[in-house]
Amino acid sequence: MPKAILKLYLILKRERFDIVQYSTTNAVFYAATASWLACIPVRLYAQWGIRYVVFSGLVKIIFKQIERWCCRCSTVIEPDSMGNLEFSIREGLYPRDKGRVIWNGSACGINIERFDISQKDIWRTEYREKIGCDVHHLVVGFVGSIRADKGCNELIAACRSFFSNMPMARLLLIGDKVFYSTIDKDLRDWVESSDQVIHVPPNDQIPQYMACMDVFALPSYREGFGMVIIEAEAMGVSVVASNVPGPADAIRHEVTGLMVPVRDAVALAEALQVLLRDPAKRTAYGVAAAAFARDSFEQKKFLQYVLADKEQLIAEEEFQINHAGKHV
Template sequence: MKKKKLIVGITVPQSIGLLKGQLNYFSAHGYDACLLTQHDERSSNYCKEEGCRKLNVIIERNISIKKDWKTLLALIKIFLQEKPDVVNVGTPKMGLLGMIAAWLCRVPNRIYTCRGFRYEHETGKLKKILMACEWISAACANQIICISPSVKALGVKDGLFDEKKCVVINKGSSNGIDPEQFSPSKVSKHDIDTLKDKYGLKGKFVYGFLGRVVDRKGINELFEAFCSIYDEDQNVRLFVVGPWEMEQVKDKNLMTKMQDHPGVVVTGKTFDVALHFSVMDVFVLPAWWEGFGNVVVQAADMGIAVIGSTGTGVCDAVCDGFNGIHVPIKNVAKLTEAMKLIKTDQVLREKLAANGPIWGHNFKPEIIWEGMDKLYKAR
């Protein structure tokens, strides 16, 4: 029997982490699986590891009418040559151009994967443009995978998505979170002690943040809340792990303020995520919006109590009262209150931490991939 041809597209190879294990799974399950993205070493290595084919296209993240037109023509050419049965594209630019090209080429099964809405906290002309792009992507699709229930709800509410097209696989997530990768058993006590010694965290109560340091992740609110807690208790620490993207940080002095604060540790990017989770007593993500808060589930898998916002995509990653606490977005007072509560109430903190791995098992990658497989075979 002829294999179904599947093309999965992303805008830039930096997003390849969103697809780890996915195309290997579909290759092993009888698909002729292809990755469609820009050519670089990362995309080449990914395809070798996953056992899938690579289709190259030049595509820009930012809006450029001339370049985007060339990309659209290139995508049409690829789809006409490859004749895929299924096209699944996500990330804003590939989602838009990939869906238009797939619709024009009459690809039988066109799936748009929505990973959140950039327009949520934008205003004016830019917001209207971003919303229009989402509407077009969705209109060209047969099916829309919303990676969290709140993304689906907002897309339908704002008139961008036809609810009949929308699917949330299980409880959400774009690619699942591997509980084996984020397990306390993966980290040695020696390595934990070494990291604590390096950053002066021994004997301290550690609030942790891990991710890109940008305004929309709620980093300003987190720093403000922490400062008020530190004023009352100098035994607390804020452990900030991740790369700074200063073009998305309004306060250009924020990094200096945090580095100069005696209670804040700023590490920069790390490749050993599990180890850095291991020194945290509480994980905090007061983000304004996400597609889905993968990092919150990773922390939960590590057996850490979490605090997450009620923002789109973040609220779905925390089970309020079971493994963590919800706080409203951009509300420093409520965030401070939750951070104090989870520190002082040890019984609550230990309960939330113990429930984390139980919650995390809802998001195993195989659950997400099996759901995708059903969608791919539906047409």
């Protein structure tokens, strides 16, 4: 038994918690196993993404079995999107009565006070100046780790394919380059040499930078939910995202943005051009996006649902204990 599992088991056995919640691949494996061994009454797996979908061959088989084991050890599973709930059920990871989504999904909801659309015009002017853009530039934005499984190969290839015909277009990449080597070398070379690509390191001014964008793109291969989509929508930015579980729940196709097939740079380029060449459509999508984010994912309301969910889980467990006691 790995030392981490043993240590967790001893802590959980001693403290006798009513609920243990866990998420992310490594932590889930250790915590789910230790909680199961310690007989914790409510073992809550916050399924914020499914890792094995980006793998192939033997690695995919192994990671799928790990996912299946973690689900089996858990008493309740709460993916952060309906798409991942339905995917998990189809994959046989757990039965329908074991999984549920809180409210409309997401892991934490959107902080409307931070992503304050009333400040958009002010931030747009200030931060466009910071990145060397003016009112005439058309900015495609991305926020996240710049890596292959976030769809960055497709995004960069898509932009490269038409930017030469759109000299005022800019690609704004905000994020770390820890896995930058997973980007094709010819695309990295273009990013480094093109004056149409802007890179900004990770920072805490994401709402301000999103205000600069005309279109936000997340062509990811997998996401638990795709919270950055909701953040962009909260700032009134039209979006383009891949049609995979998670992001598909964070967008309303042809209402707040456009969905495209995953790993399809050609379709992505077409969708980006549709929005960049049609300011009226971008504006309409942006207005609908801001309302969608506010009405469906506002953080304070989301947290009320989270609290109610925890109270329900505890009440259900207490009922089972009391009911079992009457039949002893």
